[in-house]
Amino acid sequence: MIAGYAVPDFVSGFWHYYIAAITVVSIIAIIWFLRSQTTRKLAPGEEAEVLEPTFDGDLQELNNPLPRWWLYMFYLLIVFGILYLVLYPGLGRFEGVWGWSSADAYKQERARVDAEFDRQFQPFLGQDLMAVAADPKAREMGQRLFLTYCAQCHGSDAKGSQHFPNLTDGLWLFGGGDPEVVKASIAYGRTGEMPPLGDAVGGEQGAREVAHYVLALGGKPHDAQLAAAGQAKWVVCAGCHGEDGKGNLALSAPDLTNDAWQYGGSEAAIVESIVKGRKGGMPAQLEALGEAKVHLLTAYVLGLSQGK
Ligand code: HEC
Ligand code: HEC
Incomplete structure (x- = not known):
């Protein structure tokens, strides 16, 4: 209307x-x-x-x-x-x-501003992501974009909060920090859904066992006995998170073996993920922002965790 x-x-x-x-x-x-x-x-x-x-x-x-x-x-x-x-x-x-009509006038104004922005952002599009990440002017522009489009979920310092991942710690849910995967996360979003699987793993106790197997896959402190019992149930999870637990990009199923956690890596948090299921959601940006802005934002995000 x-x-x-x-x-x-x-x-x-x-x-x-x-x-x-x-x-x-x-x-x-x-x-x-x-x-x-x-x-x-x-x-x-x-x-x-x-x-x-x-x-x-x-x-x-x-x-x-x-x-x-x-x-x-x-x-x-x-x-x-x-x-x-x-x-x-x-x-x-x-x-x-x-x-x-005022709606058309607004559209024309939008197109004019977008064209102006694209003119500024376009030169970076041809450059390698890591090179853009190191460019102070690009970082400044990237930060402004981040504050506008991303801060409401990831925080103005990009450190995230509960259920919204920290983008500055060098730990990644998807792709281990491969620049192209980070770009894909931003461009196409990550809207994977994990169904509640408590019943599939035999209830609360089964979920605890699998949780310890998850910790074992990541080389973290765990109870060996529980993990051994959990290994048998890993088939329920492997289809999405992979045999090795490193995730599946196509399904937006995160890597469970590193220290990047969206919901938490404690036994209790993992059990909760299994029993209740999880449905987060990183909205796709490519259509709304265009490739040049996505490129600049990717470089900005990558720059935040450089050296970590
Ligand atoms: C509506 C909230 C929301 C907004 C807005 C949002 N994100 Fe996200 N983002 C998320 C969530 C939630 C995840 C975790 C993905 C999942 O649920 O599996 C995520 C994941 C990511 C990841 C992958 C992190 C990893 O560890 O692999 C990157 C990179 C990212 N966001 C960057 C951005 C950028 C850049 C913007 C701004 C253009 C942005 N996000 C806007 C919610 C949001
Ligand atoms: C149908 C595919 C699918 C299956 C099967 C599945 N998962 Fe997931 N899992 C996902 C997706 C997708 C997410 C990310 C949800 C989100 O973004 O909110 C996820 C998230 C998680 C998380 C949260 C990770 C974090 O960063 O906090 C844990 C833990 C987890 N899964 C463990 C398991 C375990 C253990 C099993 C087997 C019992 C399992 N998953 C089975 C798709 C699946």
């Missing part, structure tokens, strides 16, 4: 005629009123009438016709109004012969 704001979307055709009629009748009434008040001229020798009452003792109001220049300004305004209603939307649902 808002998008077509310049062309008011009345709920029924009646209101279009109702409003258009009021507008037209008002204009005609104003013209008639102006004429009725100004056509009478003073005859030679005739005095202007003094209207009652007088104000403040001696302040009198005379019944003179309006001065010509003043009157013509009124008529000019009326002509302007009629022209406006012919050219622009304003008369009920009539769109105006110029077909102007």
